[in-house]
Amino acid sequence: MDPILDVKNLNVTFDTYGGKVQAVRGVNFSLKKGETLAIVGESGSGKSVTTKALMGLIKKPAGKIPEGEILFDGKDLAKLDNKQMQKIRGKDLSMIFQDPMTSLNPTMKIGKQIMEGLILHQKLSKQQAKERALELLNLVGIPYPEKRMNQYPHQFSGGMRQRVVIAIALACNPKVLIADEPTTALDVTIQAQIIELMKDIQKKMDTSIIFITHDLGVVANVADRVAVMYAGKIVEIGTVDDVFYNPKHPYTWGLLGSLPTVDSNEEKLMAIPGTPPDLIHPPKGDAFAARNEFALAIDFEEEPPMFKVSDTHSAATWLLHENAPDIEPPATVKKRMAGISVEGERQS
Amino acid sequence: MKQEKILEVKDLKQHFDAGKKGVIKAVDGISFDIYRGETFGLVGESGCGKSTTGRTIIRLYNATNGEVIFNGKDVHSAKSKKDLKAFNRQMQMIFQDPYASLNPRMTVKDIIAEGMDIHGLAKNDQEKTARVHELLETVGLNKQHASRYPHEFSGGQRQRIGIARALAVDPEFIIADEPISALDVSIQAQVVNLLKELQQERGLTYLFIAHDLSMVKYISDRIAVMYAGRIVELAESDELYNNPLHSYTKSLLSAIPVPDPEFERNRERVLFDHSSYNPEGSELREVKAGHWVLCTEEEMKQYQV
Numbered sequence: 001m002d003p004i005l006d007v008k009n010l011n012v013t014f015d016t017y018g019g020k021v022q023a024v025r026g027v028n029f030s031l032k033k034g035e036t037l038a039i040v041g042e043s044g045s046g047k048s049v050t051t052k053a054l055m056g057l058i059k060k061p062a063g064k065i066p067e068g069e070i071l072f073d074g075k076d077l078a079k080l081d082n083k084q085m086q087k088i089r090g091k092d093l094s095m096i097f098q099d100p101m102t103s104l105n106p107t108m109k110i111g112k113q114i115m116e117g118l119i120l121h122q123k124l125s126k127q128q129a130k131e132r133a134l135e136l137l138n139l140v141g142i143p144y145p146e147k148r149m150n151q152y153p154h155q156f157s158g159g160m161r162q163r164v165v166i167a168i169a170l171a172c173n174p175k176v177l178i179a180d181e182p183t184t185a186l187d188v189t190i191q192a193q194i195i196e197l198m199k200d201i202q203k204k205m206d207t208s209i210i211f212i213t214h215d216l217g218v219v220a221n222v223a224d225r226v227a228v229m230y231a232g233k234i235v236e237i238g239t240v241d242d243v244f245y246n247p248k249h250p251y252t253w254g255l256l257g258s259l260p261t262v263d264s265n266e267e268k269l270m271a272i273p274g275t276p277p278d279l280i281h282p283p284k285g286d287a288f289a290a291r292n293e294f295a296l297a298i299d300f301e302e303e304p305p306m307f308k309v310s311d312t313h314s315a316a317t318w319l320l321h322e323n324a325p326d327i328e329p330p331a332t333v334k335k336r337m338a339g340i341s342v343e344g345e346r347q348s
Numbered sequence: 349m350k351q352e353k354i355l356e357v358k359d360l361k362q363h364f365d366a367g368k369k370g371v372i373k374a375v376d377g378i379s380f381d382i383y384r385g386e387t388f389g390l391v392g393e394s395g396c397g398k399s400t401t402g403r404t405i406i407r408l409y410n411a412t413n414g415e416v417i418f419n420g421k422d423v424h425s426a427k428s429k430k431d432l433k434a435f436n437r438q439m440q441m442i443f444q445d446p447y448a449s450l451n452p453r454m455t456v457k458d459i460i461a462e463g464m465d466i467h468g469l470a471k472n473d474q475e476k477t478a479r480v481h482e483l484l485e486t487v488g489l490n491k492q493h494a495s496r497y498p499h500e501f502s503g504g505q506r507q508r509i510g511i512a513r514a515l516a517v518d519p520e521f522i523i524a525d526e527p528i529s530a531l532d533v534s535i536q537a538q539v540v541n542l543l544k545e546l547q548q549e550r551g552l553t554y555l556f557i558a559h560d561l562s563m564v565k566y567i568s569d570r571i572a573v574m575y576a577g578r579i580v581e582l583a584e585s586d587e588l589y590n591n592p593l594h595s596y597t598k599s600l601l602s603a604i605p606v607p608d609p610e611f612e613r614n615r616e617r618v619l620f621d622h623s624s625y626n627p628e629g630s631e632l633r634e635v636k637a638g639h640w641v642l643c644t645e646e647e648m649k650q651y652q653v
Contacts, residue, residue, distance in 0.1 A: 042533065187394055192605075195605075217605025220605065220609045240609045244609050258534050260563060268544070269537035272537070275504065
């Protein structure tokens with residue numbers, strides 16, 4: 001099946017007083033209809049910037065897309081101007097932001113905020129838009145929608161606000177929904193509700209979702225495929241099972257190893273030493289090399305290409321080169337992979 | 349482990365006057381003990397009163413009712429300045445937000461040494477500097493950092509400065525209020541490892557407040573779950589995770605995302621009906637040794653079956 005969205009060699013830079021920040025450095029991925037791709041990574045890894053580029057939200061003139069294509073519906077979104085982009089944004093591509101407290105207009109009633117996009121993009125009359133807004137509020141599970149339509153954001157709790165944001169994002173039946181840490185600001189029980197809601201809606205509407213998060217637990221729940229980002233690049237991409245049960249990149253090992261498991265009480269967590277590199281002057285070679293205990297000499301010289309592990313799985317690490325020494329993932333990660341399945345049996 | 353109580357909290361209440369809306373009962377009668385050398389985890393969702401509990405214990409707020417007994421002395425009874433100063437030295441706090449909790453106009457050395465100055469722990473500047481350098485190394489930073497300002501550091505490094513500041517006065521007891529929530533996953537592990545190491549080296553006791561249950565489980569010996577200003581369940585961490593009794597604890601545990609796709613596919617969430625929660629007539633009862641649940645006498649019999 002043809003992908004609905006195809007990102008090729010995407011680069012994004014920002015001019016700052018300190019110099020040019022290379023926030024995204026050659027990202028490639030595609031998104032199929034009805035699937036959920038999770039992008040994980042630490043703050044500053046370029047995951048949010050990547051999705052902002054997709055939405056045409058990179059602020060010019062400081063931000064630029066010097067290279068790369070974003071192919072969607074036969075068009076290259078990277079080449080569109082703001083006016084052309086406005087026709088697509090909110091209609092075919094829409095976005096849910098992290099903070100439900102700040103992404104709604106505090107001086108506008110909820111109903112009106114939902115109707116806005118419907119009237120603009122779908123040319124509905126006010127009455128039609130109102131009916132559709134009621135439907136949407138029902139869909140996202142907000143009780144008493146007639147009454148809630150006429151209320152302001154401050155009268156809603158965090159979880160309820162995020163439901164409203166989702167309703168707005170879904171208003172025009174978008175083909176691609178981008179969710180940037182949609183549950184990070186919420187409590188775990190509310191988070192679980194919102195995730196269930198998103199999955200449910202995806203099933204009903206066959207939307208493709210790009211889900212950005214740093215929480216690997218959430219990833220395991222929502223994702224069909226996972227892309228791990230580090231220092232502006234995708235370092236490993238594969239199905240959720242590939243990445244969790246057969247990780248190949250040392251950074252992915254580090255991420256999985258730094259989470260506690262149920263029976264890991266006595267051991268130390270496998271923390272990744274150091275901090276991410278400065279993207280004004282990205283290091284030569286593999287950006288992760290300085291924090292990587294398995295780094296080879298070549299890692300400091302040349303950047304690793306994407307090596308294919310299987311049809312669905314690839315990773316950018318020299319460890320996968322045929323001449324590389326055989327290196328097993330650290331014991332804690334292996335144990336963790338085994339430990340996890342034990343945990344699964346125990347609780348289910 | 350010798351079970352010597354370092355802290356006893358008895359029927360602690362913290363009510364805030366909210367004007368027209370009446371009184372907010374942020375903490376509404378909680379009791380627990382913390383033993384010397386252990387890590388006591390306090391978990392719950394936003395607004396359940398866990399941070400207020402921590403802040404009341406260290407006397408950032410004056411309690412509405414109840415007692416906090418630390419090393420045999422009541423923290424909240426009237427005290428002379430001298431007593432308070434001694435108390436402040438024994439109990440320290442690490443805050444959630446490493447960006448807001450360090451004064452941007454002070455150098456790292458001044459931030460860390462402030463407590464030492466107040467308590468007169470260093471005879472001269474030389475000794476002070478040496479002590480600051482030592483503390484920086486303890487928390488994994490280096491000497492050169494002493495003359496810098498907070499904005500020059502990343503979140504994880506700032507949290508290390510916050511820890512060094514807390515350690516500067518040689519406390520016995522540290523309240524860590526969501527110390528890792530604002531940090532990235534890989535950095536969280538660094539800070540948690542550091543806290544554990546320091547505990548082993550110095551025999552510290554921690555009250556660890558957090559909403560991230562998997563990390564709390566990892567670091568804590570015992571855990572209390574808070575809901576709506578009360579403790580609903582208290583047990584050793586393994587016992588709490590393997591055998592949760594209160595329906596709120598069950599729902600909270602079932603909502604934690606586990607980094608395992610296979611497990612997530614089979615997840616079944618336990619729902620908690622917030623409207624059915626009525627603590628009237630319930631109190632924290634010991635259902636079995638060391639496992640306490642908020643319940644009525646009848647419910648207790650059911651739990652014990």
